[in-house]
Amino acid sequence: MVRTHSTTIWDEYLAHYVTPVYIASAMFAVGILFGALAIETLTPADIFSLITYLRHFINVETASPTYHGVFQPALSNNLKILGLLYILGVSVAGMPLVLVALFLRGFVLGFSVAFIISSLHWQGFVLALIAIGLQNLFIVPALIIVGGVAVGFSWQLIAARGTAARRSLLPRFGAFTSLVLSMGLVMVVGTAIEAFGSPFLIHILGRWGI
Numbered sequence: 369m370v371r372t373h374s375t376t377i378w379d380e381y382l383a384h385y386v387t388p389v390y391i392a393s394a395m396f397a398v399g400i401l402f403g404a405l406a407i408e409t410l411t412p413a414d415i416f417s418l419i420t421y422l423r424h425f426i427n428v429e430t431a432s433p434t435y436h437g438v439f440q441p442a443l444s445n446n447l448k449i450l451g452l453l454y455i456l457g458v459s460v461a462g463m464p465l466v467l468v469a470l471f472l473r474g475f476v477l478g479f480s481v482a483f484i485i486s487s488l489h490w491q492g493f494v495l496a497l498i499a500i501g502l503q504n505l506f507i508v509p510a511l512i513i514v515g516g517v518a519v520g521f522s523w524q525l526i527a528a529r530g531t532a533a534r535r536s537l538l539p540r541f542g543a544f545t546s547l548v549l550s551m552g553l554v555m556v557v558g559t560a561i562e563a564f565g566s567p568f569l570i571h572i573l574g575r576w577g578i
Contacts, residue, residue, distance in 0.1 A: 389516030399474020404482035430574030439563035457518025498569040506558030510551040
């Protein structure tokens with residue numbers, strides 16, 4: 369396979385951030401774990417309310433998929449978290465906040481998946497896969513990559529001493545900005561699946577009694 373010059377440049381750039389990306393992945397995974405464990409803290413009243421809402425959501429999507437008005441707010445939320453990671457990454461004091469943001473996003477994901485599966489069992493597994501899993505095949509890697517590079521770049525800002533040292537980071541700042549824009553496009557794909565693909569699949573599978 370022929371490797372293009374641009375691919376080589378990106379490989380060399382990302383090689384500087386392998387460890388921060390691993391750290392970001394670990395923090396996200398810890399968030400998922402804590403989110404999954406958090407369902408044990410729910411009261412019976414909380415569980416009843418959430419199950420009622422979940423079944424109402426399934427019934428609505430089974431009857432008629434709700435495509436209208438989903439894509440724009442979902443994309444806005446996804447791009448906001450991406451933009452937050454970018455802003456924190458180019459801030460000297462932003463490194464710990466990037467990890468907190470990734471933890472919280474993982475927490476929400478872990479809680480949602482664990483609750484759906486524990487409430488609906490095998491049907492919940494299918495629902496979690498098509499309602500949450502598909503779009504997050506795109507969204508989660510984008511967040512982890514940007515979050516990892518943000519952690520690494522923020523650390524480089526802290527370590528850089530003097531104006532000359534920080535000026536040397538300008539090419540990496542430009543590459544970081546390009547990376548965020550690229551991951552924004554990945555977010556668009558993931559959000560499109562969330563807004564159009566998932567409701568359609570829930571509609572089809574719901575009619576089959578799944």
